[in-house]
Amino acid sequence: MSRILEEAITVVSAEHCKGCGLCVQACPQAVLALMSSFNSKGYHPAHYVGEGCTGCGMCFYACPEPAAITVYKKGAEYPDQEGR
Amino acid sequence: MAKLILEKPKGFCDSYERKPGDHGTTHYCPGCGHGNIHKLLAEAVEDLGIQDRTIIISPVGCSVFVYYYFATGNIQVAHGRAPAVATALKRANPHAIVVSYQGDGDLAAIGGNNILQAANRGEHITVIFVNNAIYGMTGGQLAPTSLLGMKTATTPYGRDLLNEGPPMKVVELLSSLDGPTYLERQAIMGNKYIARARKALRNALQCQIDGKGFSMVEILSACPSGWKVDPTDSYAWMEKNMLPHFQLGVTKDVRAEREPFFRTFKTLSAAEIVEQLDLAVPEPKHFPSKLQKTGYGDPSIKLAGFGGQGILSAGAMLANAGMEQGLQTSWIPSYGPEMRGGTAYCFVNLSERPIGSPTVSHPDVLMAFNRPSLEKFEPDVKPGGLLMYDSTIIDVKPKRGDIEILAVPATQMADDLGNTRMANTIMVGVYVAHTGIMSPAAIEQTLPLAIKRKNLVDANKKALRAGVDFAATL
Amino acid sequence: MAKEFIKGNEAIVKAALLAGCRSYYGYPITPASEIAHAAAKYFPRVSRTFLQAESEIASIQMVYGASASGERTMTASSGPGISLKQEGLSYLAGSELPCVVVNIMRGGPGLGNISPAQGDYNQIVKGGGHGDYKVIVLAPNGAQEMCDLTMLAFDLADKWRNPVILLADGFIGQMMEPVEFPAPVGDLPAKPWALTGEKISRNNLINSIYLDNDELEAHVGHLAEKYARITEAEVRFEAYHADDAELVLVGYGIVSRIIRTVVDQAREAGLKVGLLRPITLFPFPTRKIGELCESAAGFLAVEMSTGQMVDDVRLAVNGRLPVHFFSRTGGNVPTVEEIFDVVRQHLSAAQPV
The missing domain is CATH 3.40.920.10 (Pyruvate-ferredoxin oxidoreductase, PFOR, domain III)
Incomplete structure (x- = not known):
């Protein structure tokens, strides 16, 4: 199932994230944060707090890990099964 | 129209099958600028529609494994020699977009003459020069671009002006040459800087696509492990230590003045080759031997x-x-x-x-x-x-x-x-x-x-x- | 095709172009510079690439890039320049890239002099670069072979995906002799592994790094197995009055020409002397030397070095017969008389008292 987004969403892949925190630093809306839990590599992965994303993409370009962050802007087709 | 989804660019392999172990993530340390620059390159390769004809050169250094990641033609080369290899790759394949990806030790130290000469010849290649002021892969030693006072594995008391000299300013150096077309320095150092680096990299690639000659972008890039700072402190470190010495911006841009040039080769027929090699002379005339006196033979x-x-x-x-x-x-x-x-x-x-x-x-x-x-x-x-x-x-x-x-x-x-x-x-x-x-x-x-x-x-x-x-x- | 009276160094260039070589990346050095001069003249004439690189180090790396793109490519130099090319040769061998490198040997070590010598044998034949690798080595002994073996070198390089080195000396390079040039070769073998900047080659990788120990061991094993097949398939030599010779002289390049005259004079004098001339130095004609051990009483290796090829003769003889050695160095070429004197000494010493 997918849907057209009315609000932007940033998705962080916890298994790709190395917890460097650059996305958290880059986010103008301060809607990204490092989790207190660990991923399988022992990093505290970043995550989207759930609301407030404007889809600016700053976190995407700040993130050094190619597959860690995906930004769905308003109007994008969003695959629901990935959402959380 | 701006993309609605920002995701891993198609310039990357879906899965890094060439990489041992985990095929999903890069080998770089957390917060390493190489990853950002890789993303900018992969995205540009996709957006500029040059993926099939791009050949990326992996250097020696942390980016030795560039070929793990890019879904383009790939070649790994000796330390510092990428500009020489790129020269021949481009001349052999004028249609290819040849990208030499190099770090500071590779490009500015061991390969110093190779980059200088390739730039001066105006080779139609694009160089991405990642300057993080340190050797990463070999264990944090001094680079030509290491800063004065900077402590590295081989300058444990700090870089000394009277021992190692001052940090080398590569784009300024190359800008003094007539050969290059486009030279710029930018930084991966926060949102606005990343946007400028992204633009510079695209300009450099476009320069090659347009047949305008040699282009290089020097990108100041974080090495939190080598600098021994947290990734989130690395941008402040760069701003304090690198920016005063390495000024950002375009140092040379003569794209508008350069006529597009695309090297072409003719295919000659066998007869034409023979003629051009001065081998098409008539059959030799043989004169009968007329040895008149004995004793003079086989002299x-x-x-x-x-x-x-x-x-x-x-x-x-x-x-x-x-x-x-x-x-x-x-x-x-x-x-x-x-x-x-x-x-x-x-x-x-x-x-x-x-x-x-x-x-x-x-x-x-x-x-x-x-x-x-x-x-x-x-x-x-x-x-x-x-x-x-x-x-x-x-x-x-x-x-x-x-x-x-x-x-x-x-x-x-x-x-x-x-x-x-x-x-x-x-x-x-x-x-x-x-x-x-x-x-x-x-x-x-x-x-x-x-x-x-x-x-x-x-x-x-x-x-x-x-x-x-x-x-x-x- | 024309027969041309031509310098060996220049014959190399015409032969390379006839063999379909598309690029020459060089750097000047005596006594190999005529090769670069002729390449600069003729490569552009047939719409091919000539570039004088900034160094020998760069020129071999340009060869690496050109070879990776699938074209036939070459460089040439002499001793000091060849030393600088060793880094690239190791990478070329490790990445299995075909190319042709010419070494017109001069006197060494160090800057030495510009006279003919054979002191680079170990560097070339035993591998002057790092790691477990081999290059195929061809040793011409006249202008015609400068042509013929250059053309063969390109074929062998492609056939085995391996660098091939033409090992000559300043004498062979400078000497003019008549050369019959063959017709230009037509279609060249396809190289599906090459990087051509096209969709079809997008997944190709040219590489010599294998970080995983077992992967590298497999790669090195693959190379060793290839070298073993080359050893089986590509040995070339010339035997002249060797099969009934009591004393077999072994020499390559210009020395083999002088030995040939020694053999002629010795045979006229009733002495059973022969010549074995390795044309390939790797692979070395080990088996032929083993066969000659059945008929000969001894060997005499003659070199313009203090004794490098003679080690391969000794290995081939494996203690079965005496292996004598005579050399001139420093750019001096042994004379017919000098060698003949040594031949007489060894033949008379071999006579029963």
């Missing part, structure tokens, strides 16, 4: 004199004609220490049989064109052999009694003909006619092959005939 001939007397070309006349005559021939110039002391000589062999040693200690024939040659080589002539000397300028007489001796006033004869430089040809004419080793016509036919200045061919034919006539008087 090894030494010609000796001053440089400038035409010693080597006289030898070449004999050898070329010998070949036309159907003989085995060889010609070897004096070479190496023998050339000292102003005596030039060459050896010519003319033989019915395959020629073994092209030089011999005891030649059958010596043609001496100056006194030192006569004095030095007369004793070497094989007993029963032939010694010819230029009696105009050699004021001593040969001493041997066991060899045939011909005094030829070659320089005087040449002077009478109007050019003293043709004494060599006269001597050849005398030799050929006297021994009957080959037809004088063979020499005449092949004179143009041995005489570089074509306007002298006719005069030399006259000299040859004068030599032949002189032989008849002996």
